[in-house]
Amino acid sequence: MPSPQKAKGSGFEREIAKFLSDKYSESFIRAPGSGAYVGGKNQSRKEVLHEGQIRSFKGDIVPGQSFINMNVECKFYADFPFHLILTGECKVLDAWLDQLLDVADPDDCNILFMKFNRKGRYVCVPSKLTWITDNFTYYTSKKYGDWIFMDFDGFFLHNTDLLKSYSTGEIDTKSFINKTSPNLLTIDI
Numbered sequence: 097m098p099s100p101q102k103a104k105g106s107g108f109e110r111e112i113a114k115f116l117s118d119k120y121s122e123s124f125i126r127a128p129g130s131g132a133y134v135g136g137k138n139q140s141r142k143e144v145l146h147e148g149q150i151r152s153f154k155g156d157i158v159p160g161q162s163f164i165n166m167n168v169e170c171k172f173y174a175d176f177p178f179h180l181i182l183t184g185e186c187k188v189l190d191a192w193l194d195q196l197l198d199v200a201d202p203d204d205c206n207i208l209f210m211k212f213n214r215k216g217r218y219v220c221v222p223s224k225l226t227w228i229t230d231n232f233t234y235y236t237s238k239k240y241g242d243w244i245f246m247d248f249d250g251f252f253l254h255n256t257d258l259l260k261s262y263s264t265g266e267i268d269t270k271s272f273i274n275k276t277s278p279n280l281l282t283i284d285i
Contacts, residue, residue: 108172109156112209119252120260122160154199159263166263167204169196172211181245184236189220193240205262209248217248225262228254 109126116124157168171192180186192208200206208220221227223234223242232246252259261267 163263
């Protein structure tokens with residue numbers, strides 16, 4: 097029987113998979129065993145697996161069929177040291193980014209989903225990509241560079257199509273943003 101913490105994390109992964117499936121009308125599922133089967137010391141496994149198998153073992157969510165460049169990590173914890181985001185010394189967030197990027201391929205759209213008891217759901221995405229937002233916090237990791245931390249609902253309110261475009265490899269950010277959200281702040285570094 098899994099620990100309560102593991103069950104809580106697995107439940108959040110299923111919640112995100114269902115949300116993404118409903119949002120994009122494609123099948124997203126929780127990754128089997130959910131973990132770094134092809135990350136860390138297991139990088140050599142990529143040499144003997146085909147693309148579909150690698151996608152199935154990368155991150156916490158197996159993305160929909162057209163989302164060939166999506167890499168997802170999900171975290172659900174009781175609390176989070178939000179104040180450390182401003183210092184650039186948030187070891188918890190750095191550890192999660194390490195897990196996310198450990199299995200990432202160069203063209204991946206990497207996204208970290210987080211949920212904290214009585215604090216809500218959040219998203220952390222690399223700032224090297226253009227995102228539309230009306231409220232965010234930068235996090236500058238010494239190891240992983242600049243990331244944007246924003247609330248989950250706000251992220252999907254403005255970035256549903258943009259996330260799909262990045263994850264499917266079909267993007268022209270400038271024309272996309274000008275057509276869809278001309279009055280919103282865009283983050284493009």
